[in-house]
Amino acid sequence: MRPSFVVTLQEDSNGNLLGQLSKASPNFKGAIILRNLEIDLGQFPPKFDTRERAADYGRKIRAALFKHPAIGQAIDAVYMAHPQEPARLMFEIMTPTAESLRWETLCDDNDKFAAIDFACRVGRVASNSAAHDGALQTFSWPLRMVAFLSAAGISAKHELKEILATVEAISKKKLKIECTIYLGEQQLLDQLQDEIARKKRPGITALPMPDSSTKIEAILTENPPHILHFFCHGISSAGVQHLEFATINDWDLGGATGSSRLAIDRMIRLEALTHCWLTVLNCCEGAGAAEQTYSMAYQIVVFGGCPTAVGMNEPIAASDATAFSLAFYTKLFEILQAELGGAARKPTKLDFTPAIVAVRTALHELYETQPPEAFGRWSLPVLYVATKGLEVQRIQVDEEMQKEMQKRIDLVAKYLHDMPADTPDDLRDRVLAMLDQNPAVPKALRPDRFGSFDRQ
Secondary structure (H helix, E strand, O other): OOOEEEEEEEEOOOOOEEEEEEEEEOOOOOOOOOEEOOOOOOOOOOOOOOHHHHHHHHHHHHHHHOOOHHHHHHHHHHHHOOOOOOOEEEEEEOOHHHHOOOHHHOEOOOOOEHHHHOOOEEEEEEOOOOOOOOOEEEEOOOEEEEEEEOEOOEOOHHHHHHHHHHHHHHHHOOOOEEEEEEEOOHHHHHHHHHHHHOOOOOOEEEEEOOOOHHHHHHHHHHOOOOEEEEEOEEEEEOOEEEEEEOOHHHHHHOOOOOOEEEEHHHHOOOHHHHHOOEEEEOOOOOOOOOOOOOOHHHHHHHOOOOOEEEEEOOOOOHHHHHHHHHHHHHHHHHHHHHHHOOOOOOOEEEOOHHHHHHHHHHHHHHHOOOOHHHHHHHHOEEEEEEOOOEEEEEOOOOHHHHHHHHHHHHHHHHHHHHOOOOOOHHHHHHHHHHHHOOOOOOHHHOOOOOOOOOOO
């Protein structure tokens, strides 16, 4: 049995960081008692340019966590887990202070990193209040992916190459996937469109980068993807966080910045995010908390309702972004094929933490010795999941029918959720009866009388 733990991190009124072991398998005495972790890691952002510095930071993380006896026992279990069943260790973030710390570098006194040397599935839980958290999502083939690839001054050539390679590889294994790619570089766009015209890229659509945030929002609203990928710059100005894209005109003029900006505050209001399984921010500071606000990845999960998001703790090199995409999507598509392939089955809980393990392993192998100042780059990708995770039910209906069914489910759930608490059960049941219309919604996909999807 795989050991699995959730460490919840919050802050008291005096700014002290508190921790508890909120979920554990196996259980430990005193797990849910909140204790002061008395953590002070000094310099921020920390330097992980050598193994020694990364290990020193990771040991301090361990020492702080061991101030809670039950958490200490959980960490011991992480290090004693069977190699074939590495542990899953999640940190539930309830304060920007906790988000700014690099829990992923957890290290023991023998300089062994849990995430690297023991392949521990280290991730973060975005303490979630989004209305759709825990909603069972319907799915029928094909898997839909949308990628926006255009960071001013950084060619998407290699990023595009790896995404195309992973999509092509999994397509050959019979996973049905449709990938739409938006590009800001005319040369890359022309080349890809030519390959598509010559039928060399089945399942791929290539389009120019939209020149405004409203157009990006419209694209996502019209046909929400299962996987949403951004290769761009992440910026924060006066407390406002944006994703910045370079249009074809920006590239032609040689602009140092992109003219198309999508504010995270606007993005998280898109209902489309609640239908998206995963958002990847392969960009600068996508997971780094700025100015005591939560990171973009955190907000996409908590406020946007997307069950999973990946971001970067700090600016990364384009070569690292490319290495990330190759390792991440190779493993991610393997997970999706294994879990959703074959005949339609009962609801499936999807866990993408093995994909982030694959990324960390690849970056660690790439930079373990050369160049030495790059050692800690494996700790930069951060994966966030919603409190209740992602559960998918594959159904045998065509795509249009699935959209109509999902729309009805969402409408009914919201209506029930907004009803007064004293609404009679028979009236609530009449609203639920809308789900009996053809095509009838399977029982497993329906909310309860109060619009909740909580199946725990």
